[in-house]
Amino acid sequence: MAKFQVNILGCGSATPTLRHQPSCQVIDFRDRLMMIDCGEGAQLQMRRMRLKFSRLNHIFISHLHGDHFLGLPGLLSTMALHDTGGSVTVHVLKEGADILRRIMDVFCRDTSFEIIYDIIRPERRVLLDEASFTVETFPLYHRVPAVGFIFREKPKLRHINGEMVRFYEVPVSKIQEIRSGHDFITADGRVIPNERLTTPAEPAVSYAYCSDTAFDKRVAEDVRGVDTIYHEATYLEDCAAKASSRGHSTAFQAGEIATLAGARRLILGHYSKRYEDLAPFVEEAARSFAGDIIAADEGMKIDLL
Amino acid sequence: MAKFQVNILGCGSATPTLRHQPSCQVIDFRDRLMMIDCGEGAQLQMRRMRLKFSRLNHIFISHLHGDHFLGLPGLLSTMALHDTGGSVTVHVLKEGADILRRIMDVFCRDTSFEIIYDIIRPERRVLLDEASFTVETFPLYHRVPAVGFIFREKPKLRHINGEMVRFYEVPVSKIQEIRSGHDFITADGRVIPNERLTTPAEPAVSYAYCSDTAFDKRVAEDVRGVDTIYHEATYLEDCAAKASSRGHSTAFQAGEIATLAGARRLILGHYSKRYEDLAPFVEEAARSFAGDIIAADEGMKIDLL
Numbered sequence: 001m002a003k004f005q006v007n008i009l010g011c012g013s014a015t016p017t018l019r020h021q022p023s024c025q026v027i028d029f030r031d032r033l034m035m036i037d038c039g040e041g042a043q044l045q046m047r048r049m050r051l052k053f054s055r056l057n058h059i060f061i062s063h064l065h066g067d068h069f070l071g072l073p074g075l076l077s078t079m080a081l082h083d084t085g086g087s088v089t090v091h092v093l094k095e096g097a098d099i100l101r102r103i104m105d106v107f108c109r110d111t112s113f114e115i116i117y118d119i120i121r122p123e124r125r126v127l128l129d130e131a132s133f134t135v136e137t138f139p140l141y142h143r144v145p146a147v148g149f150i151f152r153e154k155p156k157l158r159h160i161n162g163e164m165v166r167f168y169e170v171p172v173s174k175i176q177e178i179r180s181g182h183d184f185i186t187a188d189g190r191v192i193p194n195e196r197l198t199t200p201a202e203p204a205v206s207y208a209y210c211s212d213t214a215f216d217k218r219v220a221e222d223v224r225g226v227d228t229i230y231h232e233a234t235y236l237e238d239c240a241a242k243a244s245s246r247g248h249s250t251a252f253q254a255g256e257i258a259t260l261a262g263a264r265r266l267i268l269g270h271y272s273k274r275y276e277d278l279a280p281f282v283e284e285a286a287r288s289f290a291g292d293i294i295a296a297d298e299g300m301k302i303d304l305l
Numbered sequence: 306m307a308k309f310q311v312n313i314l315g316c317g318s319a320t321p322t323l324r325h326q327p328s329c330q331v332i333d334f335r336d337r338l339m340m341i342d343c344g345e346g347a348q349l350q351m352r353r354m355r356l357k358f359s360r361l362n363h364i365f366i367s368h369l370h371g372d373h374f375l376g377l378p379g380l381l382s383t384m385a386l387h388d389t390g391g392s393v394t395v396h397v398l399k400e401g402a403d404i405l406r407r408i409m410d411v412f413c414r415d416t417s418f419e420i421i422y423d424i425i426r427p428e429r430r431v432l433l434d435e436a437s438f439t440v441e442t443f444p445l446y447h448r449v450p451a452v453g454f455i456f457r458e459k460p461k462l463r464h465i466n467g468e469m470v471r472f473y474e475v476p477v478s479k480i481q482e483i484r485s486g487h488d489f490i491t492a493d494g495r496v497i498p499n500e501r502l503t504t505p506a507e508p509a510v511s512y513a514y515c516s517d518t519a520f521d522k523r524v525a526e527d528v529r530g531v532d533t534i535y536h537e538a539t540y541l542e543d544c545a546a547k548a549s550s551r552g553h554s555t556a557f558q559a560g561e562i563a564t565l566a567g568a569r570r571l572i573l574g575h576y577s578k579r580y581e582d583l584a585p586f587v588e589e590a591a592r593s594f595a596g597d598i599i600a601a602d603e604g605m606k607i608d609l610l
Contacts, residue, residue, distance in 0.1 A: 074345040
């Protein structure tokens, strides 16, 4: 049940090719699915990866370029067609909500499926605050307004030391409190420190999505302390000038951001179609980042825990 | 060089599945490409079938359902990105042109690629009249306004009988006229009948696209005399009631239309996702049509000559 995975549905850029699909990821958080970006073909990738439409309740769109958006009308139409009275929330910039509403008015009439539009902006803000996780936005630095997302587990409960709990005769009603970190007070007023009754919880894990963006140290500041960072690496350093002029990053720069942010792991993606081989991306990022590096590829399920 | 082919890019219905792509065909007429309908993923199917974007100058959209339209924004964005100063004409119902313009305004700024919008209606009309072929529209009978298309080769030139042409000393300047069917008049005023100088041309071939539509005899009237008919067969006869209520046809009904129209060949497609196997479609249509029957499948190139 403790699951926090990122599914790579697409990690190419600009246009779909036979090598890579355009941007799309699905976070699987304890069987709740949340999509980030939705390039053309995303719905078919959902089927290929056996991700259930019915479990998808949130879609986050980073910016309004076709390779991050144009799979959305088709995906939502299909969800509406399969509708069992559900709804989905699309978190998107205002202009994206406006055009999506118009498209759905033309292509998705006569359905009870509800699309909720949540207007986001390139700013630091907590978008979603659920029982076990939060989703936050932060600004990216692309040719058009762009938004990054952080998915953060809330602190987890500590593990009960069964032997000690029995020894101190802790009633069941107190267990949740103790798992949250409180000390236990016995019937005769003795304080039993929490550390004697529990062992530490697994660390709360977090994931940041940084695409599309130019290299910018403000991104590292905004994602500081995040466990795993997905950072676009549209180019290698041989195209650093092109990366900069187009508001994109190189693999080396993605590594720099991960280092500055103190991340444990870096996932690379959004590759330009000029590159066939992914190994050079990892090699280049390894020159600026000492942690784990994964070159995203379609079909990958990356465990974040 | 004499080429008149239909490429099947997608022949499923409603939503893309791992078995079938949504509707899309490309007519290859002597290396000029014309697309009919453009479901999501059409641009990727173009790449798979090695059809060149640069050769595509006309796109015809039959009606405004997502499975016939939603690949268009992505395809046009990609064509704009590859732009070498070209243009494409999209023949589409007015509401489709309106929404497409809006979408392209958001997702395809800053390009010199020109999209020409040609507003069509469900009516009999010659849309395109080119040197060697015409494209005509006619009404279909679906839940929403829908348009069928007929692609017609113009009559071809007769073949010169070289021996006779030399015998009668026909000057080169007269050859084109004679290939068109005229008699030849010798210097001394004798009339040489055309049949003595030429052999017949290959017959002019035609292709009609009838999707989506309910079974309606008016369709057969409008495509009477067409050589090859593509007619939707969303269902088999076991779902005839559903076909009728949703403005679709069965394979048996598609065969009836082909028979009424006097066609030589019938291509079936737009299969509901409830069917895996295509053989029953051909078997059923063969009960109402005695000509050639082809069950369309993705990747097929069907020679119309």
